[in-house]
Amino acid sequence: MREVFQQELREVRERLVEIAELVAVSIENATTAFNESNVSLAETVIADDTRIDVAAAELDELAINILARQQPVARDLRVVVSALRISASLERMGDMAEHIAQLARYRFPDKVVPKSLRGTFKEMGALDVEIARKLVELLMTEDVAIAEHIRNEDDKIDALHLSVFDKVLGETWKGEAIDTVDATLASRYHERFADHAVSISKKVQYLATGDWSPVD
């Protein structure tokens, strides 16, 4: 019985890693589609979001089933509850990748943002991709140093996010209203993507240390 339970907990962790891998592929495709105006890649991301949603819902069902049948306590209980929360955040990360892809699709064959912002969005996109990959590693290893690293990368994204507004509100901004709208939304999606990763990192840290800090 105990062994079945440990096997089920391993399965929960493996599935979280799998969903995180799907999210990492999606954000990579989404940011490429966004930066290079690749509409077929954008459509792939949009289609793949359903897979992420289904995988997250299935993981939730598994976790609730484990709670019902195994009635875990102490750390095991925290693992299962955290899995439910982490899956919700991963699902939202998938949504952010989809939103970024949708912007690329709407504006195709144009690029979403004007030249003056492309460097900034390339940097933000690369950071989101790196964070997503680190998140896979974090969920595999529960190594708290990776959680720390993700937070640092998130600080960089926050700074880039603010710099987008500086540019859009600066005197040299020549964009039309549509450019302003899209840059605002795109920047917000990139930033939220990383926020969710930080939120997951905190949950993993909590599992490792027992310290459950209040919600971000």
Added chain:
Amino acid sequence: MREVFQQELREVRERLVEIAELVAVSIENATTAFNESNVSLAETVIADDTRIDVAAAELDELAINILARQQPVARDLRVVVSALRISASLERMGDMAEHIAQLARYRFPDKVVPKSLRGTFKEMGALDVEIARKLVELLMTEDVAIAEHIRNEDDKIDALHLSVFDKVLGETWKGEAIDTVDATLASRYHERFADHAVSISKKVQYLATGDWSPVD
């Protein structure tokens, strides 16, 4: 023992209602601050968000404790797991109210959006307030008809959200880039607020019917 457990489940439900009430007050204050450029009301909302965060974190601790001590199964288990999810959505609704209040504070003594958009944002704000109040009622009664009502109100908000973009991207738009940025963000916050309410409604419907539809 059984009676203690039922009492604890009641407490979970009561606390959810309390947090929903805090959220309803915050969105009312936030939209008033936003529409009337009331900076002290905006500061109230920003301060109150911490109370919502703490209340949500405390509810989560209670729910996890119940899982550990009472090891609920079947419907009782779903109630506790749903409470965890609902508290996460309520916490985000508080964040959206805070974001709306922050826009009001940044732009004070100016209003956040130019005249041509004020009617639209008043409508969106009123709908968000109504949805928040209905949510309190829904959590009190678990009456599925209210969940239906919230979804219908959310459709109206989605339409208003799109109309903001129509206006901002239309030929008559005279706003500066800062107006475009703020209208985009404000509209998104109003819309997300309602989305979270719909997501909670689905969870309550699921509790009532047992039908857990995949994530939105």
